[in-house]
Amino acid sequence: MKVKVAILGCSGRMGRNLIQAAIEHKSVELVGGSVRAGSSFENFDLGEIAGIGAIGQKTTTDYKALLAADVLIDFTSIDATLEHLDWCQQHNKALVIGTTGFSEQQVATIKAAGNNIPVILAPNTSVGVNLLFKLLEVTAKAIGEHTDIEIFEAHHRFKKDAPSGTAVKMGQVIADTLGRDLNKVAVYGREGITAERSRETIGFATVRAGDIVGEHTAYFADIGERIELTHKASSRMTFALGAMRAAFWLSEAHAGFYDMQDVLGFKDN
Numbered sequence: 001m002k003v004k005v006a007i008l009g010c011s012g013r014m015g016r017n018l019i020q021a022a023i024e025h026k027s028v029e030l031v032g033g034s035v036r037a038g039s040s041f042e043n044f045d046l047g048e049i050a051g052i053g054a055i056g057q058k059t060t061t062d063y064k065a066l067l068a069a070d071v072l073i074d075f076t077s078i079d080a081t082l083e084h085l086d087w088c089q090q091h092n093k094a095l096v097i098g099t100t101g102f103s104e105q106q107v108a109t110i111k112a113a114g115n116n117i118p119v120i121l122a123p124n125t126s127v128g129v130n131l132l133f134k135l136l137e138v139t140a141k142a143i144g145e146h147t148d149i150e151i152f153e154a155h156h157r158f159k160k161d162a163p164s165g166t167a168v169k170m171g172q173v174i175a176d177t178l179g180r181d182l183n184k185v186a187v188y189g190r191e192g193i194t195a196e197r198s199r200e201t202i203g204f205a206t207v208r209a210g211d212i213v214g215e216h217t218a219y220f221a222d223i224g225e226r227i228e229l230t231h232k233a234s235s236r237m238t239f240a241l242g243a244m245r246a247a248f249w250l251s252e253a254h255a256g257f258y259d260m261q262d263v264l265g266f267k268d269n
């Protein structure tokens, strides 16, 4: 059976890809899509916004029009997502959150919503990136204690948060594996630091340029050799298709707080 989904924030970069992915995905039926109040894309055909031709469904700013959906998919902004979270709890709808940049307190709010509805928080919905998280765990276990660990990420010029949610998650996976507290060991900039790097730190470097869809590398560097684990996204469709997979999985889940590792079954191993 197909899962009925609605896309929040249809006119965004991800929104357009999500519409296309929902139409192409065999396990998903697209039943609606929203744009923010006052958007010039209100009442636009969803297919036309996605650049794949009219499909006879229009964007809305009225959430009542999304009640037919079982799962809502949200790649919008922090404030909008927190509002959508409230709405989903009021109307008992499952929610896939792809929006990034939440504070710890905001993440706690999203986790608490898991007591009422099924919710996935996925700062990166790509299957490849989530496999990378698993590889980071294996690598950190094997050589993390005696290597210098640095994380590099690059994204397009329009991205608002830095470092990316994915880079932070990479650091979190490594820190958790090594029993370190990321809040204490993360170094987000080295300007003004004159001492040598201390072993337990995890450095982050950020590039924002042009139309880079998303690149992430973790370095595990020793004297004489280094391992680099890299993921490169070449199209936003990878995130959009991963979000559809998440929506399908969530439609069969009980209320709870989940991530892509649950969706992909990596937590069973």
Ligand code: NAD
Pocket: 008, 009, 010, 011, 012, 013, 014, 015, 034, 035, 036, 037, 039, 075, 076, 077, 080, 097, 098, 099, 100, 101, 122, 123, 124, 125, 126, 239
């Ligand atoms: P974008 O700015 O192109 O799109 C965001 C859209 O949300 C805009 O069209 C805006 O009008 C819309 N919006 C804002 N408030 C709204 C509301 N109340 N109702 C409906 N729509 C609303 O940004 P983007 O590049 O598409 O990224 C969106 C978010 O997704 C960012 O947080 C980004 O970091 C994240 N992202 C996540 C992944 C992932 O894999 N999880 C991948 C790419 C981007």
